[in-house]
Amino acid sequence: MENFADVKYVLDGFLFVIMGALVMWMAAGFAMLEAGLTRSKNTATILTKNITLYALAGITYYFIGYNLMYGDGNALSGSIGPVVAESGGDYPTMADFFFQMVFVATAASVVSGTIAERMKLWPFIIFVFVLTSFIYPLQGHWTWGGSELGGLLEGFSDFAGSTIVHSVGGWAALAGVLLLGARKGKYSKDGSIKAIPGSNLPLATLGTFILWLGWFGFNGGSQLALGSKDDIDGIASVIASTNMAAAAGAITAMILTQLIYKRVDLTMVLNGALGGLVAVTAGPDLGMNVAFIDGIVGGILVVLAVPFFDKLRIDDPVGALSVHLVCGIWGTLAVGIFNPDVSILAQIKGIVVIGLFVFIASFIVWYILKITMGIRVSEEVEYEGLDVHECGLEAYPEFNKINR
Template identity: 55%
Template sequence: MDATTQLGYALDTFYLLVTGALAMWMAAGFAMLEAGLVRAKNTAEILTKNLALFAVSGLMYMLVGYGIMYPAGGNGLIPDIAWGFMLGGEQALAKVAAEAITHARRADFFFQMVFIATAMSIVSGAVAERMKLWSFLIFAVVLTGFIYPVQGYWKWGGGWLQALGFSDFAGSGLVHLCGASAALAGVLLLGPRQGKYGKDGSIHAFPGANLPLATLGTFILWFGWFGFNGGSQLALNGLENTNAVAAIFVNTNLAAAGGTLLGLITARLLFGKADLTMALNGALAGLVAITAEPLTPSPLMAALIGGIGGVLVVFAIVALDKLRLDDPVGAISVHGVVGIWGLLAVPITNDNAGFAAQLIGLSAILGWVFTTSLVFWWLIKRTLGIRVSEEEEYLGIDIGECGLEAYPEFVRSRGAQ
């Protein structure tokens, strides 16, 4: 390897690590967003879940997930698990050895690992305020170690979706629709929060405890998304890669802007008020929508794709409530409904993608993740149970699950010991 090649290898490796760190910061964004949108009595538990799921994701992806997603072989549908990376021997992966990779394999592992944590974070918000902590973490082991990597292999690992021509640049389907599908299965078995829906069909709002925190979380996610989408170019070295990264950053930002404004306008037209939570979800919807193809759209088209996502998410949140599917943070709408839109929008600007391949791909992801998740959620429900008791839910699961409160009230008098 000559000096020029080594320099390019070092630059691309460094870029992948830095964008991976940016994407890792999205874990903080999810934690703050969810902590802001749940009620005060459930805040410590949701923060515990977000911290623990990130740790579980890293360990499971190292132990088995990465070897499934990037195997030494496979038939396109079922991968051959490669154990070399777990043992520190990346060179044991025959496929990797045959590729002319432009960055360190461990940088790729780190970058891909933060994606899998993102998918699990989506589940966290949808099942908030009534799910048992340890049941959730057991499911996290299954999703991050097995369910996610299989569908990841189908596309990014060179499996049958890749051969079909399915296109998903940074994961509107493989990450966001995946997380939403697993969340939907959990919500169906879990049921709504106590008092959320009346017998007369009424819907009762449960306002979040800290909207400034939710807004901060959204800004953190917006910021981290530059690493999420920009890093998915996987290289910075060379004129073509450099220009592509710049375009991805611009389009990612404009899609979020379009989603924010059209989400806010849609909420104003529907509810007569400028609903902050719909604006926040609109921003995230714009980001999810552009994630499937952030490179080929023009800046104006990127804003439009994100804007349509912002409109869709408002209607989706309303529709799910009417269906009595209780999602405290709107995760299924943001990442599922808009994830589907993002995948279907790819052929509008990318001539190498077709609507048929996109439909097949999103159906495969939805079908695989939802079905397997439903099975494992059911098994956990039948053994350990997935829902806290009515009393714990009423008092708040911070005390029941974590033994502490995020917002303790100091009521002792000055002279109290």
């Protein structure tokens, strides 16, 4: 390395690769969390969905999504085509591609949890193809891609993706679950709500810790540079703030469930931590005190939003809408509240424009899938479990009543 520019190129590329690897590990966290918070008869299907969506995102974002998001084009669209490994820039192109790719996989993972236990496998995979190829990259082109949608989204700020990643996954999931409907037996005609406990809370807890760890790469890597003292100071501050928000969210959910239900609800504590993480993602560069507030409000919102969605008879087995959609909106608004350089109006405008686009586009795709190939399994398949019918195997065959 002959000069400082070479050193900076190496360090910036290293940041993308290492932080991207941490974010990739979040795929395991989503898989474990979803499997743990749902019933064992659907576990193999859930694991199949999660590894497939990650693999598919890697392919579609390479051939279509990355250049659509960051390529040349007008305010509505970028350029479609495979990534070209260019050299001579500020950082390796393929390092940037990898780091951005794991983000789109995260958005797809949000959808997986919301529609769990009653959706057919292949319609879900087709939707992931559309989401990762077009829906996510288009709204990303208007924001991180720099087009600002012809100036409509000028001034919108989202450091690492409370809206651009997490709420996008939430809006896409909400569109799907409205067409899909609730699991059988979840809501009765008399208005009562039946709790459907998860099969493995240790697994769900492990998944949460994996996500917590991966989030350091998610937010820390979004500093996008490692070539100076200011950069490493910024990364350290972002990671510390990310940890603070998660901790505040978990403790808040713990205290609140004790006050409301007279006992601590572990699932709420787990989602409280995740809600804090989602909330701080839009502004982890604003310091520890803001992160602390982000986490507290995120934890409160999760505890309140989960029963709220149940009252609306929107069945979300893992609480993904409460965590990613609701807390994503809060975190984006918080930037406008706590950052004097960002307008709250610009934040609201970004939330509304991106939310409407993703929800409407996703609803259209889900609806086409519903009327063509169907998106929901039969009542018999749902009762017996998706594993046998969708995958031909079970995650825990020794517990199968038929084989006893």
